[in-house]
Amino acid sequence: xxxxxxxxxxxxxxxxxxxxxxxxxxxxTHPALETPVERGLMKDRIEVLSPKSPLTVSPQTSIxxxxxxLVTKSIGCVMIVEGDELQGIFSEYDAVxxxxxxxxxxxxxxxxxxxxxxxxxxxxxxxxxxxxxxxHVGGYRHLPIMTKGKLTGxxxxxxxxxxxxERIGMSA
Amino acid sequence: xxxxxLSTESVSTAYPDQPLFVTPTSTVGEVLQLLRxxxxxxxxxxxxxxxxGKLLGIFTERDALKCMAAASADDKEVMQKPVSEVMSxxxxxxxxxxxxxxxxxxxSQGGYRHLPILDDDGKPTSVETVYGIVHxxxxxxxxxxxxxxxxxxxxxxxxxxx
Numbered sequence: 392x393x394x395x396x397x398x399x400x401x402x403x404x405x406x407x408x409x410x411x412x413x414x415x416x417x418x419x420t421h422p423a424l425e426t427p428v429e430r431g432l433m434k435d436r437i438e439v440l441s442p443k444s445p446l447t448v449s450p451q452t453s454i455x456x457x458x459x460x461l462v463t464k465s466i467g468c469v470m471i472v473e474g475d476e477l478q479g480i481f482s483e484y485d486a487v488x489x490x491x492x493x494x495x496x497x498x499x500x501x502x503x504x505x506x507x508x509x510x511x512x513x514x515x516x517x518x519x520x521x522x523x524x525x526x527h528v529g530g531y532r533h534l535p536i537m538t539k540g541k542l543t544g545x546x547x548x549x550x551x552x553x554x555x556x557e558r559i560g561m562s563a
Numbered sequence: 564x565x566x567x568x569l570s571t572e573s574v575s576t577a578y579p580d581q582p583l584f585v586t587p588t589s590t591v592g593e594v595l596q597l598l599r600x601x602x603x604x605x606x607x608x609x610x611x612x613x614x615x616g617k618l619l620g621i622f623t624e625r626d627a628l629k630c631m632a633a634a635s636a637d638d639k640e641v642m643q644k645p646v647s648e649v650m651s652x653x654x655x656x657x658x659x660x661x662x663x664x665x666x667x668x669x670x671s672q673g674g675y676r677h678l679p680i681l682d683d684d685g686k687p688t689s690v691e692t693v694y695g696i697v698h699x700x701x702x703x704x705x706x707x708x709x710x711x712x713x714x715x716x717x718x719x720x721x722x723x724x725x
Binding site: 425428429433454455458459462467483484486487490491492494497498513514517518521523527528530548551552553555559 | 569592595596598599604624625627628629630631632634635636637639642667668670671674676693694696697698700701704706707708709711715716
């Protein structure tokens with residue numbers, strides 16, 4: 392609701408004139424000026440974050456192999472790829488949720504049995520705002536980045552945070 | 564639209580999580596199950612007895628992953644170990660009156676995902692997560708993020724026009 396600045400009565404959001412006093416309300420609904428951060432989010436492409444090349448494994452790789460790779464390379468997720476096609480993603484979150492205390496029993500099972508299949512992907516040409524949207528709304532930590540349908544990179548929520556913190560530092 | 568005031572706003576505005584506490588003697592297996600049941604990414608290991616409430620260490624998903632890797636590579640004992648043997652003891656924390664700017668800087672420079680917030684006595688009151696900070700930032704430009712279409716590249720199923 393918008394309060395009319397002339398008579399104070401409440402009007403529907405976006406109304407052109409006040410219901411009570413007929414004064415024009417159009418000046419109230421001018422779009423707010425964008426901040427440089429917002430402009431950047433809508434203008435910069437995901438390429439700007441220079442997505443890291445992902446660690447890829449085949450669906451048959453054993454769980455113990457994947458876990459040890461995640462630890463030794465100190466990364467948070469692997470992409471499961473068959474041929475050229477992205478089959479799934481396996482992250483720390485999946486490990487805690489699906490493996491947990493059964494790590495010893497599941498050690499020899501293929502990674503495809505615990506991966507998250509058909510993850511949400513974005514193209515390197517997409518704007519950063521979409522990446523932030525997907526991560527924030529979906530609660531994801533990593534997003535696979537494709538170029539022309541092929542997996543080429545991965546971005547994490549840390550990349551987004553450091554992008555934002557740099558920009559905020561500039562404008563604040 | 565409100566403007567970011569990172570130096571004046573307190574870190575407590577950025578959706579800090581309620582902390583999960585465990586004692587140093589809890590086993591790794593118990594803590595892992597707690598992480599899964601509570602769907603969080605970290606637990607705080609706090610002293611009991613004489614140093615009650617004092618923050619001794621933090622155990623995050625990263626530490627959990629290391630334990631799971633060890634367990635899957637034939638280390639049978641790791642799940643029975645007390646959490647105090649595997650937790651991270653070098654803790655970066657924030658005072659309760661820290662500003663948002665400090666929190667964001669600490670988190671993005673150190674590459675942390677969880678920062679405990681301590682009160683004046685050094686006792687943890689909450690945990691700031693990277694998701695909370697992102698949520699806080701998105702709150703300052705909701706139109707840019709929430710008004711986006713679900714698909715960045717909409718595909719029209721049929722050719723437009725006659």
